[in-house]
Amino acid sequence: MAAAPIWINRTPFLRSLPGPARASQQSAARREGLMTNGSLETEALDVERMSEFVRDWADLVSRAIEPNGFLEPGFALPAARHFPAKSRPLFVAVWKGGAQGARRLVALFPIAAPGFSLGAATARGWLHKQAALATPLLDRECAEEAAASLLDWFAGDHSGASAVLIPMTPMSGPVFAAFTRAARASGRDWRVLDRHERAALLCGGDPEEIWTRMSSRKALSEMRRRRRRLEEAGELKRVVYSTPADIPRATEDFLTLEASGWKAERGALLGHPSLATFVRSATRLLAREGKIRIHSLELAGKPIAMGVVIESGDHSYFWKIAYDESLRAQAPGVQLVYAITETQTERKEISLTDSCAIPGHYMIERCWPDRLVVCDLMVQAKSDGGAQFAEAHAKEVWRRRLREAAKTLYHRVLSRKR
Numbered sequence: 036m037a038a039a040p041i042w043i044n045r046t047p048f049l050r051s052l053p054g055p056a057r058a059s060q061q062s063a064a065r066r067e068g069l070m071t072n073g074s075l076e077t078e079a080l081d082v083e084r085m086s087e088f089v090r091d092w093a094d095l096v097s098r099a100i101e102p103n104g105f106l107e108p109g110f111a112l113p114a115a116r117h118f119p120a121k122s123r124p125l126f127v128a129v130w131k132g133g134a135q136g137a138r139r140l141v142a143l144f145p146i147a148a149p150g151f152s153l154g155a156a157t158a159r160g161w162l163h164k165q166a167a168l169a170t171p172l173l174d175r176e177c178a179e180e181a182a183a184s185l186l187d188w189f190a191g192d193h194s195g196a197s198a199v200l201i202p203m204t205p206m207s208g209p210v211f212a213a214f215t216r217a218a219r220a221s222g223r224d225w226r227v228l229d230r231h232e233r234a235a236l237l238c239g240g241d242p243e244e245i246w247t248r249m250s251s252r253k254a255l256s257e258m259r260r261r262r263r264r265l266e267e268a269g270e271l272k273r274v275v276y277s278t279p280a281d282i283p284r285a286t287e288d289f290l291t292l293e294a295s296g297w298k299a300e301r302g303a304l305l306g307h308p309s310l311a312t313f314v315r316s317a318t319r320l321l322a323r324e325g326k327i328r329i330h331s332l333e334l335a336g337k338p339i340a341m342g343v344v345i346e347s348g349d350h351s352y353f354w355k356i357a358y359d360e361s362l363r364a365q366a367p368g369v370q371l372v373y374a375i376t377e378t379q380t381e382r383k384e385i386s387l388t389d390s391c392a393i394p395g396h397y398m399i400e401r402c403w404p405d406r407l408v409v410c411d412l413m414v415q416a417k418s419d420g421g422a423q424f425a426e427a428h429a430k431e432v433w434r435r436r437l438r439e440a441a442k443t444l445y446h447r448v449l450s451r452k453r
């Protein structure tokens with residue numbers, strides 16, 4: 036028999052989330068979704084409740100077994116607040132009790148808002164268009180235990196999920212290992228979907244050697260020739276903005292530069308007030324924590340290429356890039372990437388810079404030779420729900436095939452390259 040459709044009867048689950056009720060009603064309801072497992076407590080919190088625990092969240096970031104720049108509170112909270120209400124997540128949090136009632140946050144996994152589903156259903160990690168990873172945060176001291184508690188919570192009556200989908204997570208990372216080990220230990224099945232590689236940059240190494248590993252010395256010489264052409268038009272310098280005082284102005288320069296190019300017609304951030312507000316808020320908050328750098332290549336004092344790099348732990352994330360398309364012949368975007376390559380390889384505290392690019396990206400994969408293997412991890416929710424998990428997995432595979440077919444048809448009709 037198929038599992039009860041997740042989120043069709045949403046009352047038990049949503050009762051655990053404080054809404055516009057009176058304070059007394061909130062106090063009575065806010066713990067109803069709580070699941071206790073030994074010293075661990077798991078619950079779901081909405082955006083406003085989660086914002087009350089920013090210090091606990093930041094502390095978990097410092098202890099996480101694997102970083103995720105897109106789950107830094109300075110990035111995720113503005114996204115959750117400024118995106119449309121239907122796109123806001125629920126934060127599934129795991130707490131570990133200690134002496135004298137003290138507790139610490141040991142896991143955080145935002146999930147997409149509940150929706151309608153027929154048959155075996157899947158609870159999905161929150162992955163929006165502005166994020167390149169959805170890896171949950173797990174405390175390094177109890178990662179597998181925390182992962183098991185998350186799975187147990189989804190298996191509870193308040194969920195009804197047959198499967199849990201963790202999108203965009205590195206296959207070689209410790210979070211993937213923690214969830215798969217927790218699944219095996221409890222007799223749960225798991226599957227990998229949409230495995231792919233994307234460009235990355237490891238620390239150390241010589242920038243010239245790195246650059247020519249995927250291209251040639253001739254290509255490097257050509258890039259330098261184009262740089263000299265730029266220098267003929269004025270002073271060319273690279274600047275890295277990182278302080279709370281500098282980041283707001285650099286953000287505005289980036290937004291303006293991005294809107295001046297082709298993205299003005301196909302999704303520039305300035306064209307969407309909520310997205311622009313999110314970017315301004317996120318960059319400002321990340322700057323306060325010293326977790327963002329905006330790289331700028333400037334000609335005669337004017338930015339001609341800019342890149343936004345988020346940082347978390349020992350990882351960096353090359354989140355956004357924009358360049359002056361009137362100078363396309365001199366490849367300002369490529370010039371900027373080379374400058375970032377020089378900077379990042381010199382920073383011993385950064386072990387990996389993730390390009391955050393789509394697989395097969397025409398530019399970055401010719402510049403950065405290292406690869407990060409990313410996948411969507413699907414885990415069985417109930418330990419005795421093998422048949423329901425198989426149904427949920429089959430539904431997900433067909434959903435992705437239909438989506439890909441629709442995309443192919445869309446681009447064919449518009450005569451666009453994928």
